[in-house]
Amino acid sequence: MASFRFLAPALLALALGGVPLPASAQSFNDTQRGDIESIVRNYLIAHPEVLEEAMTELSKRQSAAEAEKHEAGVSKNADAIFNSPRGVMLGNKDGDVTFVEFFDYNCGYCKRAMADMMELMKADPKLKVVLKEFPVLSAGSVEAAQVAVAVRMQDPTGKKYLDFHQKLLGGRGAADKARAMAVAKEVGLDMGKLEKDLASSEVKNTIEENFKLAEAMGMNGTPSYVIGKQVVIGAVGVDSLKEKIGIARCGKATC
Structure with a gap:
C-alpha cells in the first residue's frame, strides 16, 4: 500500500470526486488509486471532525x-457610492461618517431595517445617510423604484x-407604480x-448606476449597506450597524 505522506496531495481531490488530480497523482494506477480512496474513507470515518474543520477553514x-472584493469595490467606486447626486442625501450632509443603504420597496427585511436607519439618524447627529434604490425582487419593485x-x-x-x-416601505x-x-x-x-x-x-x-455599484461590491x-470601507449584507440590526459606524469613525466599535 502506498504511504500516506506520499499520497497526501491527492487525498482531498479524490475525496471530493471529479476534482482534477495534481499532475504527480495522475500517474497512479487503479490499484494505487483504490488504496488512496480506502485511506481517505477510513481516515474520515475515524476522524469526522476533520470535515468540520475543513468547512470552517473554507x-x-x-x-x-468576499471582504477583499467588497473593500476593493468600495475603494474603486467611492465617489459614486458616497457622493453621487443620484443618491438621496439625509441626515447630516456634512457628517463624518456616511451610511449608504441599498434597498427594495418589496423587501420585508428592508421594512424592518428602515426603523434601524431612522434610529441611527436620530441618535447620531454626525451621520450622513444615503439611500439607493436597488429593485431586485420583482417588476413591481422596479416600478416603485422608478x-x-x-x-x-x-x-x-x-x-x-x-x-x-417611510409610507411606501412601511x-x-x-409596492408597484400604482401604489407608489x-x-x-x-x-x-x-x-x-x-x-x-x-x-x-x-x-x-439612476437605477443602472445603483446596480453597477452593487455588482462591483458583490x-x-x-438591504445592503456601505459604512466607511465596510460592506454589510442583510438586516443585521441596529446594534451591529452602530458598531460598524463606530469602526468607520474611530477604528473601534465604541469611540
Whole structure:
C-alpha cells in the first residue's frame, strides 16, 4: 500500500470526486488509486471532525475573499457610492461618517431595517445617510423604484422623499407604480411633474448606476449597506450597524 505522506496531495481531490488530480497523482494506477480512496474513507470515518474543520477553514477563506472584493469595490467606486447626486442625501450632509443603504420597496427585511436607519439618524447627529434604490425582487419593485427616483428629482432636500419612503416601505401590500404614485400624491408631490420625470433618462440612469455599484461590491440582495470601507449584507440590526459606524469613525466599535 502506498504511504500516506506520499499520497497526501491527492487525498482531498479524490475525496471530493471529479476534482482534477495534481499532475504527480495522475500517474497512479487503479490499484494505487483504490488504496488512496480506502485511506481517505477510513481516515474520515475515524476522524469526522476533520470535515468540520475543513468547512470552517473554507468558510473563513470565502469570507476573507468576499471582504477583499467588497473593500476593493468600495475603494474603486467611492465617489459614486458616497457622493453621487443620484443618491438621496439625509441626515447630516456634512457628517463624518456616511451610511449608504441599498434597498427594495418589496423587501420585508428592508421594512424592518428602515426603523434601524431612522434610529441611527436620530441618535447620531454626525451621520450622513444615503439611500439607493436597488429593485431586485420583482417588476413591481422596479416600478416603485422608478417613482422613487422621480420623487427625488423634484425634492432635492430629501424631506418629502423621506416621507414618501417611510409610507411606501412601511405600508402593507406589494409596492408597484400604482401604489407608489398614490403615496407620492399623499405626501403632496406635483403629480404632473412626477409623470414627466418618470419618462426621463435620469430615472433609468439612476437605477443602472445603483446596480453597477452593487455588482462591483458583490451585493446581490437587500438591504445592503456601505459604512466607511465596510460592506454589510442583510438586516443585521441596529446594534451591529452602530458598531460598524463606530469602526468607520474611530477604528473601534465604541469611540
